[in-house]
Amino acid sequence: MNLKIAVLAGDGIGPEVILQAKKALNAIGEVFDHEFVYEDALMGAIAIEKTGNPLPEQTLNLCLNTDAVLFGAIGDPKYDNDPEAKVRPEQGLLRLRKELGLFANIRPIKPYKGLLDSSPLKKEIIEGADFTIFRELTGGIYFGEKKTNEAGTVVSDLCEYSEEEISRITHMAFKTAQNRRKKVTLVDKANVLETSRLWRRVVKTISQSYPDVELDFLFVDNAAMQIILNPRQFDVILTENLFGDILSDESSVITGSIGLLASASLGTTNALFEPIHGSYPQATGKNIANPIASILSAAMLLEHFNLHKEAKKVYEAVEKAIEYNVVTIDLKSDSKYGTSDVGDFISNYILDKDDLMYFNNANVHIGQSTIV
Ligand code: IPM
Numbered sequence: 001m002n003l004k005i006a007v008l009a010g011d012g013i014g015p016e017v018i019l020q021a022k023k024a025l026n027a028i029g030e031v032f033d034h035e036f037v038y039e040d041a042l043m044g045a046i047a048i049e050k051t052g053n054p055l056p057e058q059t060l061n062l063c064l065n066t067d068a069v070l071f072g073a074i075g076d077p078k079y080d081n082d083p084e085a086k087v088r089p090e091q092g093l094l095r096l097r098k099e100l101g102l103f104a105n106i107r108p109i110k111p112y113k114g115l116l117d118s119s120p121l122k123k124e125i126i127e128g129a130d131f132t133i134f135r136e137l138t139g140g141i142y143f144g145e146k147k148t149n150e151a152g153t154v155v156s157d158l159c160e161y162s163e164e165e166i167s168r169i170t171h172m173a174f175k176t177a178q179n180r181r182k183k184v185t186l187v188d189k190a191n192v193l194e195t196s197r198l199w200r201r202v203v204k205t206i207s208q209s210y211p212d213v214e215l216d217f218l219f220v221d222n223a224a225m226q227i228i229l230n231p232r233q234f235d236v237i238l239t240e241n242l243f244g245d246i247l248s249d250e251s252s253v254i255t256g257s258i259g260l261l262a263s264a265s266l267g268t269t270n271a272l273f274e275p276i277h278g279s280y281p282q283a284t285g286k287n288i289a290n291p292i293a294s295i296l297s298a299a300m301l302l303e304h305f306n307l308h309k310e311a312k313k314v315y316e317a318v319e320k321a322i323e324y325n326v327v328t329i330d331l332k333s334d335s336k337y338g339t340s341d342v343g344d345f346i347s348n349y350i351l352d353k354d355d356l357m358y359f360n361n362a363n364v365h366i367g368q369s370t371i372v
């Protein structure tokens, strides 16, 4: 298969982790005979610096005309700490989501066996958890009208949803549930919000066309508690934009590090793949950021194009890296491995290279390659 991929490495650790994701994809290309052609483009704070615009038109046009977008991270403390800033890196990401029509953000949560002790949550609680969040991504309070009075002392953000916006992601969530454990939990605040009541109505109606899938409801405050109290109860969580944003960061605690969580943002014609972590400016250039979330986002890209064998190989390589402790310091505080080591291990594993020997911690046997 030939794929043209727009690469928006962005800010902070974005470029470092994206480099490792490209290495993994290239290894897959070599082993499975695919051609991935990348085109880099500016986005985020770096784009503001160079062009004044967090999403330059050239970048947007490229993304509209590629098979997929591989995205790193955006954000810079310079803007976070300046409430007066007129232009922000995040505006670029939001506009990109909107322009590409990426209405569904899919975030799988599943702890690795080798990392059950890395989570601050008890092993008995997180063991066996396996759920996917379907977060609506182009509506709600993120995109509603913003108002400020003249004095700037009273402001508002409108939260608006249409039936159509709810319905398209709901179908996606139910279809995914059919291939999983057949349960959808709608998370909302229907005891207070009109938008949530519309979500309930639309989702209930749609659920009738998926009789094999069980539907239940949770208020978001309760859901926030249930996710860390009993995460095994969830299969597919369906929710609106802001709740999904918050719950997915919370859920990352189950896996031990936000540096492990990948996501796919899908629309009808476009697809973007990104780690859920941010630009982690404190770690920039230090070779300590965890590249696994980016590498797993690349695996989600492969799956999106039905390259399931290939994606499986990436998952297997990541599992091996974790199993043999070739991980960054977020997962093992005394680890001697950096971002590029983890990336090398994973791509070398995919390539079945003998020089996995470099990672000889304990005379281990890794897949077909023997580490001496
Ligand atoms: C995410 C991020 C973004 C969001 C920010 C950077 C705008 O937190 O992808 O979860 O809130 O959607």
Ligand code: MN
Pocket (backbone or CB within 6 Å): 245, 246, 249
């Ligand atoms: Mn977020």
